[in-house]
Each structure stands twice: as C-alpha cells, then as structure tokens.
Amino acid sequence: MAAKKLNAFYAQSGGVTAVINASACGVIETARKHKDVMGKVYAGRNGIIGALTEDLIDTGKDSDAAIAALKYTPSGAFGSCRYKLKSVDQNRREYERLIEVFKAHNIGYFFYNGGGDSADTCLKVSQIGESLGYPIQAIHVPKTVDNDLPITDNCPGFGSVAKYIAVSTLEATFDVMSMAKTSTKVFVLEVMGRHAGWIAAAGGLASYKGMDLPVMVLFPEIAFNKDKFLAKVDAMVKEYGFCTVVVSEGVKGEDGKFLSDQGLRDAFGHAQLGGVAPVIANMVKDSLNLKFHWAVADYLQRAARHIASKTDVAQAYACGKAAVELALKGRNSVMPTIVRTSSRPYKWTVGVAELKDVANREKMMPRDFITEDGLGITRKCRNYLAPLIQGEDYPPYKSGLPQYVRLKNVPVKKKLKTGFALK
Amino acid sequence: MAAKKLNAFYAQSGGVTAVINASACGVIETARKHKDVMGKVYAGRNGIIGALTEDLIDTGKDSDAAIAALKYTPSGAFGSCRYKLKSVDQNRREYERLIEVFKAHNIGYFFYNGGGDSADTCLKVSQIGESLGYPIQAIHVPKTVDNDLPITDNCPGFGSVAKYIAVSTLEATFDVMSMAKTSTKVFVLEVMGRHAGWIAAAGGLASYKGMDLPVMVLFPEIAFNKDKFLAKVDAMVKEYGFCTVVVSEGVKGEDGKFLSDQGLRDAFGHAQLGGVAPVIANMVKDSLNLKFHWAVADYLQRAARHIASKTDVAQAYACGKAAVELALKGRNSVMPTIVRTSSRPYKWTVGVAELKDVANREKMMPRDFITEDGLGITRKCRNYLAPLIQGEDYPPYKSGLPQYVRLKNVPVKKKLKTGFALK
Numbered sequence: 001m002a003a004k005k006l007n008a009f010y011a012q013s014g015g016v017t018a019v020i021n022a023s024a025c026g027v028i029e030t031a032r033k034h035k036d037v038m039g040k041v042y043a044g045r046n047g048i049i050g051a052l053t054e055d056l057i058d059t060g061k062d063s064d065a066a067i068a069a070l071k072y073t074p075s076g077a078f079g080s081c082r083y084k085l086k087s088v089d090q091n092r093r094e095y096e097r098l099i100e101v102f103k104a105h106n107i108g109y110f111f112y113n114g115g116g117d118s119a120d121t122c123l124k125v126s127q128i129g130e131s132l133g134y135p136i137q138a139i140h141v142p143k144t145v146d147n148d149l150p151i152t153d154n155c156p157g158f159g160s161v162a163k164y165i166a167v168s169t170l171e172a173t174f175d176v177m178s179m180a181k182t183s184t185k186v187f188v189l190e191v192m193g194r195h196a197g198w199i200a201a202a203g204g205l206a207s208y209k210g211m212d213l214p215v216m217v218l219f220p221e222i223a224f225n226k227d228k229f230l231a232k233v234d235a236m237v238k239e240y241g242f243c244t245v246v247v248s249e250g251v252k253g254e255d256g257k258f259l260s261d262q263g264l265r266d267a268f269g270h271a272q273l274g275g276v277a278p279v280i281a282n283m284v285k286d287s288l289n290l291k292f293h294w295a296v297a298d299y300l301q302r303a304a305r306h307i308a309s310k311t312d313v314a315q316a317y318a319c320g321k322a323a324v325e326l327a328l329k330g331r332n333s334v335m336p337t338i339v340r341t342s343s344r345p346y347k348w349t350v351g352v353a354e355l356k357d358v359a360n361r362e363k364m365m366p367r368d369f370i371t372e373d374g375l376g377i378t379r380k381c382r383n384y385l386a387p388l389i390q391g392e393d394y395p396p397y398k399s400g401l402p403q404y405v406r407l408k409n410v411p412v413k414k415k416l417k418t419g420f421a422l423k
Numbered sequence: 424m425a426a427k428k429l430n431a432f433y434a435q436s437g438g439v440t441a442v443i444n445a446s447a448c449g450v451i452e453t454a455r456k457h458k459d460v461m462g463k464v465y466a467g468r469n470g471i472i473g474a475l476t477e478d479l480i481d482t483g484k485d486s487d488a489a490i491a492a493l494k495y496t497p498s499g500a501f502g503s504c505r506y507k508l509k510s511v512d513q514n515r516r517e518y519e520r521l522i523e524v525f526k527a528h529n530i531g532y533f534f535y536n537g538g539g540d541s542a543d544t545c546l547k548v549s550q551i552g553e554s555l556g557y558p559i560q561a562i563h564v565p566k567t568v569d570n571d572l573p574i575t576d577n578c579p580g581f582g583s584v585a586k587y588i589a590v591s592t593l594e595a596t597f598d599v600m601s602m603a604k605t606s607t608k609v610f611v612l613e614v615m616g617r618h619a620g621w622i623a624a625a626g627g628l629a630s631y632k633g634m635d636l637p638v639m640v641l642f643p644e645i646a647f648n649k650d651k652f653l654a655k656v657d658a659m660v661k662e663y664g665f666c667t668v669v670v671s672e673g674v675k676g677e678d679g680k681f682l683s684d685q686g687l688r689d690a691f692g693h694a695q696l697g698g699v700a701p702v703i704a705n706m707v708k709d710s711l712n713l714k715f716h717w718a719v720a721d722y723l724q725r726a727a728r729h730i731a732s733k734t735d736v737a738q739a740y741a742c743g744k745a746a747v748e749l750a751l752k753g754r755n756s757v758m759p760t761i762v763r764t765s766s767r768p769y770k771w772t773v774g775v776a777e778l779k780d781v782a783n784r785e786k787m788m789p790r791d792f793i794t795e796d797g798l799g800i801t802r803k804c805r806n807y808l809a810p811l812i813q814g815e816d817y818p819p820y821k822s823g824l825p826q827y828v829r830l831k832n833v834p835v836k837k838k839l840k841t842g843f844a845l846k
Binding site: 012015016018046047049073074075076077079080081082083163166167168170171172174175176177178179180181182183184187189205206208211274275277278293294295296297298299300302303304305306307309386389390391392394397399400401402404406 | 435438439441469470472496497498499500502503504505506586589590591593594595597598599600601602603604605606607610612628629631634697698700701716717718719720721722723725726727728729730732809812813814815817820822823824825827829
C-alpha cells in the first residue's frame with residue numbers, strides 16, 4: 001500500500017511586503033505540479049495563529065488564475081501575524097497543539113514565510129520531530145523588507161522597497177530642485193528600518209554617475225551627530241541650492257535614544273507620537289532657517305507592488321518554489337537563499353542555509369557600505385544594491401487601478417473538538 | 424518686408440507636478456512645428472523671476488529628443504517659483520521691467536504654466552498691452568495638483584496625483600488588512616489639499632464595486648467632528664477588522680483651526696511642526712485604543728511620474744499645444760481648458776476660457792460629491808474622478824530607475840545693462 005500523501009501548511013508572518021504573495025504563489029504552484037507526491041496546501045489564516053486555532057484555508061479552492069495573480073498582488077493574501085512562539089520548554093502547550101492540528105489534517109510539511117523572528121519560530125517547529133516525536137519538515141521562506149537575514153544575498157521584499165525608495169527619492173529630489181529658488185530647499189524622507197539601514201541606503205541610488213544629486217542618508221548604524229549633519233546640509237544647499245535627506249526611522253542620537261522620541265506634547269500636555277522626519281526638518285529650520293518639506297512613506301513603501309523590482313519578484317517566487325523542492329527532497333530546518341554569483345551582470349541562483357545559522361541573527365549594513373562621514377553610501381554598497389532594483393514587473397490594470405486579487409480563502413472544516421486560547 | 428517673427432516666453436509657476444513638463448513639451452514641440460511664424464521659445468529660469476532678472480533659457484539648445492523626454496519627466500525642468508506679481512498700480516516697476524526684457528528679446532508671446540495665483544499673474548501680464556502699451560499675448564497653461572481651477576473639467580497634474588493616491592490607498596489598505604488580526608488596525612494617509620479635498624477624494628477610489636474596502640476620507644470642506652469620525656472608525660473596524668483614513672492636510676476643526684496645528688512642543692518646549700496624520704492617529708489610539716500606522720505622502724505624491732495617469736499626461740500635453748495654437752490665432756488673456764464631452768466612455772476636447780473668469784476663483788468639492796456623513800465620496804464624485812486616473816504611461820527605465828531628463832538650460836545672452844532686485 002502506498003503511503004498516504006502528506007499535506008502542507010503554509011503561513012505568512014510579520015510585516016508583509018510587495019512580494020510575499022509571489023513566494024506563496026511559488027509554494028502553491030510548485031505543490032500543484034507535484035500533486036503525485038504532495039497533498040493539499042493549507043494556509044494558516046493570519047499566520048501561525050491559523051495553525052494554533054485550526055483556522056486553515058484550503059488553497060485548492062482557488063483557481064490556477066487566482067493563484068497566479070498572487071505573483072502581482074502585494075500584502076499577505078492569507079493574513080499575517082506578529083506572534084512569536086516561545087521555546088518548547090517555555091510553552092510546550094503551543095507545540096502540542098500544533099501537533100494536534102497537523103495530525104488531524106495530515107500535515108507533514110511546514111512552510112513559514114517570514115523574517116528573523118519567524119525563522120526562529122520555524123526552527124523551533126522543525127525540532128518537534130525530535131523533541132515531541134511528530135515528524136514534520138519545516139522550511140523557512142525568507143521575507144523581509146529589512147534585508148537583515150544572514151547568509152542570503154538579500155531578502156525577498158527588500159528589492160521592491162529599495163526600488164520604491166530609490167525612485168521616490170529621485171522624483172522628490174527633482175521636485176525640490178524645481179522649487180528651491182524661492183521655496184523648499186530641504187526635503188526629508190523617512191523610511192523604514194528600525195535597526196538596519198538597508199532601506200535608507202537605497203535612497204542613495206537616486207544619485208548616480210550622470211545624475212549628480214545632493215542626497216544624504218541617515219543610518220541607524222551611525223549615531224546621529226547634529227553638527228556634522230547640519231554642516232553637510234548647509235554645504236549641499238550652498239553648492240546645489242537644495243538637498244534631500246533620507247532618514248531611517250531607527251536613527252538614534254549619541255545617547256542611544258531614538259531621534260523620533262522627542263517627548264512631544266500637544267497643547268493640552270498629552271504625549272504625541274511623531275516620526276523622525278519632522279524632527280530632522282525642524283532642526284534644519286531652527287538652525288539653518290531653510291524652508292523644508294517632509295514625508296513619511298510608512299506602509300506605502302512596503303505595499304508598493306505597482307513599482308516592484310522584477311528581480312525581487314523573481315527571487316520571491318524562486319524561494320517559494322525552492323522551499324517545496326527542498327521539502328520533497330526530505331530536507332528539514334532549512335531556508336532557501338539567494339546566492340549572488342556575479343554582480344555585473346547580476347547573476348543569482350538559489351542555495352540553502354541551515355535554520356540554526358539564520359535564526360536570531362541580524363545583518364546590519366557593513367561599515368564599508370557607508371561613506372566615511374556616515375552620511376552616504378559607498379561604491380561597494382551601490383554595487384551590492386543596484387542589481388536588486390533591476391527591472392519592472394507591472395501588475396495588470398483596469399479602470400486605472402491595479403487588479404490585485406483577493407482569494408476566496410475557503411476554510412478547511414475543523415476536525416478537532418477543542419479550541420485554543422491564544423496567550 | 425515680412426514682420427519679424429516674435430519669440431515666446433514660457434515659465435513654470437507654483438508647486439510642480441508629475442506632468443507640468445508634459446505641458447512644456449507641448450508648448451515647445453508645437454512652437455517648433457510653427458517655426459515659420461513663431462520665433463524662439465525662451466524659458467524663464469525659476470518662473471517669472473527669470474523674466475524679471477533677464478535670466479532666460481534658450482530651449483532651442485536642447486535636442487528634439489531631450490524635449491520629447493520632458494513628457495515623462497516630473498518636476499519643473501526650468502525651475503518654478505512662488506512669486507506673485509502685484510497689480511500694475513501697486514508695483515508698476517515690475518511690469519515696466521517685464522516690458523524691458525520682452526522688448527530686448529523680441530518677445531510677443533507669454534505662456535505661463537501654473538495654478539490659480541499664476542492665472543492672476545498671467546491676467547495682469549495680458550493687460551499690459553492696454554495699460555502700458557506693449558503688445559503681448561498672454562496665455563495661461565493650467566497646472567495644479569489641487570484641481571481647484573474653475574471652468575476646466577480638471578487640471579493637468581491632478582489626474583496623476585489622484586492615481587498615485589488611489590493606488591497607494593489600495594496597496595496600503597491591503598497591507599493593513601493582512602496585519603489587522605494581531606497588529607495595525609487603522610492606517611492614516613495624509614495627502615495634499617489645503618483648501619480643496621480633490622486629492623483626498625481620490626483615496627475613495629480604492630474601494631469600488633467588486634473591491635469593498637473600508638476607506639474613509641476627511642475633506643477640508645467638511646468641519647472635522649471628532650465623535651462622528653471615531654464612531655465611524657469604530658464601526659468599520661468592528662465590521663472589517665481594519666480601516667484606512669485618507670486625510671487632507673487642510674482639514675479643520677469646527678473652530679476653523681487646522682487640525683494639524685496642535686501647538687506641539689518638544690521636551691524642551693520648542694514649537695514643532697507636525698502633520699495632521701499623526702494627530703488623527705493619536706486620536707484613534709487615545710480614544711479607541713487601536714493600533715495604527717500613518718504616512719505623509721507630501722512631495723512623493725505630486726512627483727510620482729512613475730505612476731502617472733495616461734489621461735493626465737495627454738491632457739497636460741494638449742494644453743501646452745493648444746496654448747501655442749491660441750497664440751498663433753491671435754488670442755490673448757485666455758487659458759486652454761479640458762472639456763468633458765462624455766464620462767462613460769470618457770471623452771474630452773480642448774476648449775478655451777477667458778482668464779478673467781479663471782483668476783482668483785477656487786473650485787471646491789461640490790457638497791453632492793461628498794457622502795451625507797461627510798466621510799466618503801458619492802457615486803457622482805466617483806463618476807467624475809474615475810476617468811482621470813485611466814491608463815498608465817510609464818517612463819523608460821535603465822538600471823532600475825526612470826530615465827528622467829535634465830535639460831542643458833543654456834542661458835540666453837543678456838541684452839540689458841541693468842539688473843533687477845526682487846522685492
């Protein structure tokens with residue numbers, strides 16, 4: 001008697017991106033191609049929470065066309081979550097529940113699509129075969145706009161944010177260049193990146209050989225020095241008439257405190273949350289008396305599938321596909337990676353990393369990617385970043401809007417009598 | 424003896440847009456086609472300031488290819504300015520100087536590309552033939568993201584911002600939809616529009632038949648009512664699990680004060696400028712205890728040529744072209760307009776308006792474009808807006824970035840011995 005085919009569980013975790021659904025598409029399409037050896041793909045509604053609460057989605061209920069449309073749809077089609085599993089020792093109950101759900105639905109493959117925290121969760125799940133005696137193959141699919149996973153050349157999701165920030169910085173800098181004579185002279189753009197400055201670095205791509213623009217970058221890796229910063233703004237405005245400052249949300253002062261944390265109070269004395277962009281802009285105004293504008297890109301940057309990098313989309317899809325292939329080769333506790341084999345022309349293949357080498361390690365900007373003054377990117381950084389924003393991959397449009405797909409997300413009938421209370 | 428061909432002066436005024444250069448392209452290309460009757464096109468460096476200071480640019484020094492590239496390059500290629508001429512009575516010196524410069528360079532056509540204030544400037548210039556005896560034909564080329572000029576169906580520049588805001592709202596709403604289970608439930612996007620809510624209204628397009636999304640819009644035309652607003656956020660989050668709020672920078676409270684003007688002070692008591700988005704977001708947190716994110720699009724929205732509306736680009740070009748044709752027909756003190764002849768399918772032609780009917784009149788959102796509760800757009804508004812964002816018109820890319828052009832901007836040799844001190 002042939003062994004019963006095992007089903008797969010797929011879930012999205014953490015902050016979503018413009019291309020995480022392209023990875024989902026890679027997982028589901030590849031599983032569909034291997035129907036002879038892999039059963040159904042069940043997605044967790046809202047990530048791992050879907051597994052814990054037995055809230056599974058039958059991806060088989062969506063057509064090939066709908067699944068293909070995931071490749072050009074931003075956000076997490078099945079819902080994501082911010083929920084970190086503790087260790088087996090600390091919360092055995094959660095792992096036992098996962099096994100209960102996996103058993104009930106004949107799940108033998110666990111695909112977890114996320115960043116550093118999620119790699120840690122995936123690693124823990126990969127170990128329950130050994131620790132709790134339930135055979136599961138857990139494969140992590142890399143995803144994070146922060147680009148802070150180790151080993152892999154870059155992280156799916158990053159290339160598209162980088163492209164958005166590079167294009168937006170270029171466009172806004174052209175704008176301020178037009179206005180500088182009588183109006184705005186300094187434009188400040190706040191971008192994501194609480195710990196690592198990769199996204200801010202992408203702003204530096206807006207100025208390049210043949211397109212000399214005064215763009216400054218503030219990284220979380222470099223303690224903010226107000227005097228040096230203002231001196232550079234002043235110098236740039238004197239030379240060019242204007243400048244653009246791309247600032248990471250996570251920039252800290254020399255005291256180690258977030259620059260955005262200014263203890264703002266409204267007229268009634270209530271604490272107000274602000275971004276770092278207005279703080280920087282106010283500094284420019286108070287000290288140099290220059291007219292400014294500021295923007296905070298926030299979710300717009302990571303959701304901007306309309307200007308996704310073609311390279312990024314291809315890599316996100318390839319990682320999803322590779323995850324299924326690794327599973328079918330019997331691998332456990334691994335993550336597909338992007339391996340750069342050449343920078344010019346950019347060539348890459350898909351490799352594999354052990355999850356124990358990935359989890360809980362953050363990859364910061366190397367010091368030699370940042371100019372000596374701490375306010376720009378080096379040629380080495382440019383060579384690394386430039387290929388990642390290559391190529392456009394436009395979604396289809398109808399009536400002026402991208403035709404993003406919403407799946408049916410049909411629930412799988414529950415088999416367990418017990419529920420599960422999330423902590 | 425044939426009359427000497429008259430030269431043309433072209434200038435960009437006020438806040439720039441993604442397509443003002445497409446109008447410049449229309450002016451210059453059309454003038455080049457009529458070389459037999461129209462002389463050179465001189466552009467003002469930094470708008471009207473270029474005329475006052477005799478800082479003219481010879482657009483003839485740029486190739487046909489460079490001029491054609493203006494069609495897909497955002498910002499103001501010759502520099503813009505915020506500088507309003509007073510009336511002839513109040514500042515005769517400025518008008519006399521203009522005439523001096525026009526005479527010196529044999530300028531008989533004045534094309535001014537701007538919004539409401541600029542239409543007023545253009546009107547004043549159009550009258551100097553009569554008031555000061557210098558024959559000039561002044562034609563205004565409409566441009567403003569604010570969409571607040573009267574008579575014309577819409578203003579070149581607006582359609583592209585509207586498309587950017589509609590697409591960004593759709594994308595960010597997909598993002599928050601993915602995160603809502605355990606994280607962000609309310610996303611706030613601040614958009615331009617100090618007096619008129621047209622840009623904010625475009626956010627409402629993100630939700631449509633077949634794509635039901637909880638998107639709320641806050642207009643400057645409607646006094647902000649905190650209780651009604653919070654009740655609607657609460658209701659939307661209860662029904663959908665999340666919501667998006669698109670808010671005009673110019674929203675005012677019932678006291679008539681800008682909502683963004685909260686008298687913010689930092690920990691040292693210094694006044695801080697903030698946007699309205701964080702104010703709204705803090706309200707949501709304080710009153711409903713919901714997790715939020717906020718973004719301020721600022722210049723990104725009006726510079727976003729990468730996602731320009733094809734309709735808008737075509738109309739911007741058509742207005743530039745029509746301005747030259749009107750001049751050659753001997754018209755003065757007029758502005759080409761967009762005339763909507765049908766909404767479905769959208770059809771338009773170019774008409775003409777008298778400047779005296781355009782200058783200093785702001786077109787606000789009609790009340791019946793706003794839902795009764797003041798927090799959304801009506802079907803009538805949707806029918807008006809939808810055609811304006813139709814079609815994509817992507818710029819060419821190289822190495823992942825749009826190939827925007829920077830012109831040579833070769834100065835015209837000065838002929839006057841005197842300078843001019845700007846007030």
